[in-house]
Amino acid sequence: MRIRTAIAAAxxxxxPAWAWAAGAYVGAAGAYVERPQYSDVDGTFGGKVxxxxxFSPAPIFVEASYLxxxxxxxxxxxxxxxxxxxxxxxxxxxxxxxxxxSGVWLRASFFSGKARIEDKFAQTIYGGDAEETSNGASVGIxxxxxxxxxxxxxxxxxxxxxxxxxxxxxxxxxxxxxxxFEFGQEPGARRAATAYSPPPPAGSGAxxxxxxxxxxxxxxxxxAAAPSVPSAPIAAPSAAGQSLAADTPLxxxxxxxxxxxxxxxxxxxxxxxxxxxxxxxxxxYVVDGAGHSGWVPAQALSR
Numbered sequence: 172m173r174i175r176t177a178i179a180a181a182x183x184x185x186x187p188a189w190a191w192a193a194g195a196y197v198g199a200a201g202a203y204v205e206r207p208q209y210s211d212v213d214g215t216f217g218g219k220v221x222x223x224x225x226f227s228p229a230p231i232f233v234e235a236s237y238l239x240x241x242x243x244x245x246x247x248x249x250x251x252x253x254x255x256x257x258x259x260x261x262x263x264x265x266x267x268x269x270x271x272x273s274g275v276w277l278r279a280s281f282f283s284g285k286a287r288i289e290d291k292f293a294q295t296i297y298g299g300d301a302e303e304t305s306n307g308a309s310v311g312i313x314x315x316x317x318x319x320x321x322x323x324x325x326x327x328x329x330x331x332x333x334x335x336x337x338x339x340x341x342x343x344x345x346x347x348x349x350x351x352f353e354f355g356q357e358p359g360a361r362r363a364a365t366a367y368s369p370p371p372p373a374g375s376g377a378x379x380x381x382x383x384x385x386x387x388x389x390x391x392x393x394x395a396a397a398p399s400v401p402s403a404p405i406a407a408p409s410a411a412g413q414s415l416a417a418d419t420p421l422x423x424x425x426x427x428x429x430x431x432x433x434x435x436x437x438x439x440x441x442x443x444x445x446x447x448x449x450x451x452x453x454x455x456y457v458v459d460g461a462g463h464s465g466w467v468p469a470q471a472l473s474r
Contacts, residue, residue: 194224195354238256425449435467452470
């Protein structure tokens with residue numbers, strides 16, 4: 172097996188069968204904000220808006236947000252409040268747990284903004300309002316529940332680590348709950364691929380495997396075969412024979428993320444059934460001279 176084939180099969184094998192859809196999303200959330208390193212600064216409420224894009228099949232996403240950490244009261248200083256407003260830009264890992272897109276994630280970001288102290292009665296050394304630029308790194312962990320393909324609820328805890336606030340370099344923690352809207356996905360795009368095994372070509376001697384899962388809907392019409400392709404499974408290759416153009420993984424099901432049984436070397440003579448088309452292209456069920464059977468993409472066959 173070629174090393175690049177093994178690596179690709181390992182990466183795709185880590186992704187759920189439904190994790191095909193990629194798309195943009197936007198959302199908004201309310202947040203409870205705390206400064207755990209200060210014992211005399213009260214918690215307060217703020218909010219954030221965000222937008223991002225989730226990739227496929229790699230479980231990676233990018234996200235940017237604008238957040239307002241509210242105005243926190245300082246105990247013992249009447250009318251003195253601390254605040255922060257800024258943005259974050261980062262990327263993370265999303266572990267999808269359902270066909271609709273529910274899951275959990277971990278994200279790392281860069282943040283930048285303005286820390287502000289409002290001092291109405293000039294009780295601090297600043298003698299009034301003051302602000303300071305603050306930036307650094309943030310980390311967030313969260314979960315998302317989606318009752319529909321386009322809509323979901325999400326909760327997250329995010330920490331802005333060691334940001335300046337005119338007094339010191341202290342972290343800000345935000346516990347948020349909000350909504351998310353996804354775009355650019357066709358209905359049913361996340362549903363599992365049809366997973367079934369039709370009978371092998373006649374005369375191959377192989378035993379047909381039972382269906383792994385009944386198709387969720389009627390399959391798409393199979394395009395008419397090209398004149399050079401037999402209209403029924405062939406009993407034996409022609410004099411010229413059908414062979415593989417390159418080393419080809421033999422798949423259990425007609426999809427790239429399916430388990431690889433073995434890799435047939437280039438030039439292997441095979442018997443092939445009629446093509447089956449799905450959203451990944453055309454596939455052939457083949458049997459080689461040793462009785463190995465499985466699925467290969469159409470472009471793997473040389474004619």
